[in-house]
Amino acid sequence: MYDMILKGGTCATLAGIVKTDVAIKNGKIAAIGNIDVSKAEQVMDVTGLHVLPGVIDSQVHFREPGLEHKEDLATGTAGAALGGVTAVFEMPNTKPSTITAKDMADKCRRAKDRVWTDIAFFVGAAAENVENLPELEREQGVSGVKIFMGSSTGSLLVKDDATLARVLASGNRRVAVHCEDEDRLEERFELVRGGAPVSMHAQWRDAETAVRATTRLLKIAKGVKRRVHILHVTTADEMEILPQYRDIATVECTPQHLTLNDEAYDRIGTRAQMNPPIRSQHHVDALWEALNQGVVDCIGSDHAPHTLEEKAAPYPNSPSGMTGVQTLVPIMLNHVNQGRLSLERFVDLTSAGPCRIYNVASKGRIAKGYDADFTIVDLKAERTITDKWIASRCGWTPYDGMKVTGWPMSTIVRGNVVMHEGELIGDPLGTAVRFAECL
Numbered sequence: 001m002y003d004m005i006l007k008g009g010t011c012a013t014l015a016g017i018v019k020t021d022v023a024i025k026n027g028k029i030a031a032i033g034n035i036d037v038s039k040a041e042q043v044m045d046v047t048g049l050h051v052l053p054g055v056i057d058s059q060v061h062f063r064e065p066g067l068e069h070k071e072d073l074a075t076g077t078a079g080a081a082l083g084g085v086t087a088v089f090e091m092p093n094t095k096p097s098t099i100t101a102k103d104m105a106d107k108c109r110r111a112k113d114r115v116w117t118d119i120a121f122f123v124g125a126a127a128e129n130v131e132n133l134p135e136l137e138r139e140q141g142v143s144g145v146k147i148f149m150g151s152s153t154g155s156l157l158v159k160d161d162a163t164l165a166r167v168l169a170s171g172n173r174r175v176a177v178h179c180e181d182e183d184r185l186e187e188r189f190e191l192v193r194g195g196a197p198v199s200m201h202a203q204w205r206d207a208e209t210a211v212r213a214t215t216r217l218l219k220i221a222k223g224v225k226r227r228v229h230i231l232h233v234t235t236a237d238e239m240e241i242l243p244q245y246r247d248i249a250t251v252e253c254t255p256q257h258l259t260l261n262d263e264a265y266d267r268i269g270t271r272a273q274m275n276p277p278i279r280s281q282h283h284v285d286a287l288w289e290a291l292n293q294g295v296v297d298c299i300g301s302d303h304a305p306h307t308l309e310e311k312a313a314p315y316p317n318s319p320s321g322m323t324g325v326q327t328l329v330p331i332m333l334n335h336v337n338q339g340r341l342s343l344e345r346f347v348d349l350t351s352a353g354p355c356r357i358y359n360v361a362s363k364g365r366i367a368k369g370y371d372a373d374f375t376i377v378d379l380k381a382e383r384t385i386t387d388k389w390i391a392s393r394c395g396w397t398p399y400d401g402m403k404v405t406g407w408p409m410s411t412i413v414r415g416n417v418v419m420h421e422g423e424l425i426g427d428p429l430g431t432a433v434r435f436a437e438c439l
Helices: 073-082 101-111 127-136 161-168 182-191 198-204 207-224 236-245 255-259 264-272 281-292 328-337 343-358
Strands: 002-007 010-013 016-019 021-025 028-033 040-045 050-053 055-060 085-090 118-124 142-148 175-178 228-230 249-253 374-385 402-413 416-420
Touching (some): 010 343, 055 073, 055 343, 085 374, 085 402, 101 127, 127 142, 127 161, 161 207, 182 198, 198 264, 207 228, 236 249, 236 281, 328 402
Parallel strands (some): 002 040, 055 085, 118 142, 142 175
Antiparallel strands (some): 010 016, 021 028, 050 374, 374 402
């Protein structure tokens, strides 16, 4: 007997996108094919729907501990589950920053019995923990090391080449990096000091700020033979450089950098403010070209919520960041429906891609023996994204009022239905994501 059969859906399998059933037993995929419904305790009729491997959002900021007025692990993963996401990798810029084994243990303790999706945490690189990074990156539940080359919280800033080289030489797992050159940011801050329109955000943090950091990182990473993952790439210039480093560098884009351009500053103000910035259509077009040329390896939301009260501060005192984990799937499915990418490419960017980059164990594909994680979507469903729908504690989205085609209908995490038709189901049962290098 199986625990559950997903019956009658169109599934994104390794054999292609085909109409087939999927059976689940003990949280794993037990069989794929035409399966007798009498062999299951529960049958979910998914006729007319697409059953995709569980979407993994490999870049979220859930603000706990220390900033829970913006978000916490419970509300953040609730939004993820409502949006069809089955696993998340959470970033270290909390208060305190996640830079020690004690900090990591605290986050894992906080997640227990509170998270709706599976979860892993990044450890932040700082000057004071370089020597400990080889051990920290192999702690249970750690997705890897995160480097901020541009301004962040606490001591999470690696701005000079010497420290950057020390960090990259300390350990073996792939390192995720925010590439903005801190020296250039400090030089150009005069452009906005004392107040400016928020549209100046992309002028202050210009393309050269990103290109300079990415170029430095790639050169050093090549020298010490360390794999790196360049987060939220935003410029045409970087996308010209990155194909020359495919042996060591993987690439992320965000839905917002593929969807919004600099006109958003006039339309939604500081809701469009994030780092690196939303840029001109020239850069948006270049990101799509790079995505379709295979340069982009994954999509991450960079979910980074702030309250609307905080966002209302006059620029540049307003904080950078926006929600995104709950809207990743509908925004990208809308691009699928508009012909910008295939459904197969969506699956590769949101499940197989993160698993290749971070060497995730037993996730990322619909295959026998893998975790029974599924994002079940209606590609024809027409919906309007609204602030009211957003589960994040901050309660807003840059896409408020946007009509989309394609919507998550159910989220299944290791065989547990955690969301169905817009409602969270049962109790939060998320656990630590496992990585092959740390088993």
